[in-house]
Amino acid sequence: MTLVGSDGPAPPALAPAPVASVVDLRVHFRSKAGIVHAVDGVSFDIADGETLGLVGETGCGKSVTARSFLRLVPMPPGIQAGGSILFRPHRTCETCSGNGCAVCHESGRVPDACATCEGAGCETCAGSGYLTVDLLEIPEQDLRTIRGNRIAMIFQDPGKALNPALSIRDQLAEVFYQHRSAELLAAAAIDGEAGGPAGTLIRRKAALRSRLLEDALLSLPPLRARRNKLRAAADDRIVAALAETQIPNPRKVMDRYPHELSGGMRQRVMIAQALACDPDLLIADEPTTALDVTVQARILELVRELQSRHRTSVLYISHDLSLVRRVCDRVAVMYAGRIAEVAPAEQIFSDPSHPYTRGLLAAIPATSHERGRLVAISGTVPELINPTPACRFAGRCPFEAPVCRALEPEPKPTRDGHQVACFIHHPPRDAADGVPTFDRQVR
């Protein structure tokens, strides 16, 4: 399967399809006490070009959800218990060369057409007509071409994600050699030229498949010139990628090692690495949690700016609601392995509809709160071991009613673009005796 720049049929003029759809994702963990239902039926879409925020308390399953996109959850102890993550790889829109036009719905990118139905819409593409892959199903080899290329991820702790033994140049070079080797060879003007063993060696080097012995051969005179050209081509791209994150003097930074950089700089290197191949989807898992507010503000601004320039879709994970408000178009609130509420960012703050969302907002110290009067959510996050079908927030929810312990609420629309999983908004028809309302507070 080729995912990049395939010459398939022209994209059909269909409605824009989400770049990714998580459908009923279930990831469990085996533990001594039983099966931990860490992610238990999570569904959401990430629209093309949008920034979706995913918020919730520690342990609610944000990182497991994020890591599932690239199959980075260790199995075992993890268990893929169901669901799918549909992903639609895009390419630059030919009509407008990425500037945005009517064909690409102003996004500058177009998805490839579905190979099965050629755009008519069938089961493989979930009716969208676009090339659609299930990230949980495709072979490991196909996933590798997507990882770092079409989907990139940045983590909370840049120190751990960067290899301490490699210079910044080598960290970034890896990405280009891995996903852009043809482009590098072309730039170094050694693509068509060399046949024979020399050409093979260079190509293996460019694709990062050369071995130690081959590297030694490449450093000898007949091949060295070509290798150096290749390096220069990679260097140019590395410098450009670093410069985009506003790192001062990228040519100098390139030769440093991760431990020689500040936390903010390391996070920039990670972002440069993530955006190097211009991915369709960037997953940022608490990228600023370890940083100062001042550095955090700069990183947020950077993500926002690069997002609008590259029109990348972003899944932005954080436990900090006030922060998510600054960068996201829509916000999904997660609680104990399930989605509690999804809404446009402003609505989450102006009209929080799930009791948990309301609790989270009330707990943030604000000027309106008297000291000592913060509204803490009582109780603690429930054990996720073999949960019974019930609302996960029951036991901590101030509005709980009997039905909340008997049935599990599903996310359903309350109004345009706003979904809530709570019986206050969607009372079940046959539970007249115990339907919760915001008027009746039980704790």
Place this chain on the structure above:
Amino acid sequence: MTAAGDTARPPRGSRDEVVLAVRDLGKYFPIREGALQKVVGHIKAVDGVSFDIAPGQTVGLVGESGCGKTTLGRCVAGLSEPTNGGVYFGLETATKERLDSLLSVTERTASQESELEQLDNRHRVDRMNGDAWRRYRRNCQVVFQESFASLNPRQLVKDIVGRPLRVHREASGSQLTERVVELLAQVGLGRQHLYRFPHQFSGGQRQRISIARALALDPELVILDEPTSALDVSVQAQILNLLHELQQERHLAYLFITHDLSVVRHMADRIVVMYVGRVAEAGPTEVIFDRPQHPYTEALLASSPDVDAHTVDLQALEGAIPDPALPPQGCRFHTRCAVATPTCGWEVDDVVRWLEDVEGTFDTLRGVTRMSPFDAWLSFEDEAAAASLAATLRSEAIPQAMRTALEELTVDARRVRVRFTPVDEVQLTVRGSEHVAACVLDRA
């Protein structure tokens, strides 16, 4: 709860007392290099900091990472010995005033010296005699951010919380257990938690255990170093409520260290803003938030997300935090300040920093011969590089304020002389009642 078993102590919370007075505090860490580990310089983690904490008061300490908050907290707690100045504990207002007048004298007489020495022996934490030291150790406790690191993983909760009581011979046997249960109850835990290990608790619960331990000896002052930074908002809310409740009951004073401005705004009566080891601004919480006088405070406020805010815009503060081993001259914030003036401390290092940030130019610099921090010869690889630097220093690429401060710019073949107007370190000046700021601008 009353302070069981402790009657010797004077009644707390009298208006006449400051719990703590920090005076011109400095803490320098040596930088060592080479095989002989020769000291080649000092990291001035804390450099000339002064403030007071009154009984029952919460003083918030804020600033960017590495500005010296934890180092200051450790000095106040007596865990680290100051290089300069001192931390004074248990002064009455009159004594404090006497101390300040003694400290302000540059050439002290013999009698003044001996008076100061007596004060030091009784009140200065690193000079205290035995009794005063014991009293201080009981009365000043610390709660750290990383409750995991500060709680012994092999000890039971009963031993962790009971340890200070045992060490100070306050209780033993079943009486000790009862005291521990009482303390746990105060932080929302119970008897059922006595025989558990730290790892069997959540982050919020571990922080409660740390707080219970800190309260065991009924202190007057608790230093809280980022007590909720590792916690979720909902748990943070519980801990902040708890801290407030305990403060009301026991008339505790807090030194609350945090980088979270919404937390400090909620908790603190007064705020001290630190920047690269020094106090940039200090004042009552509302004043700091509503009418900040220091551009750094403003920048900090503007970069902090706030749920109350109606705008979604964050203003990012550009530039890197300066190296505390080589703090900038004049005002330490001048390298990042958007409203810097010609008298803010422009110096040779600003030229060097600028060369470092611009692609390719730093490599052409061969050496710097300094006559002073404000005056130096820079030598370059060739004449063209020297000429190009000189041209740039005259151009718009350089802030107007810096150009104005540049008194001399001479090109001599491959060398360039830059000389700026020398200025002194910018000092704190009074901006209002209990409000000081260290900035040359007066924007009242």
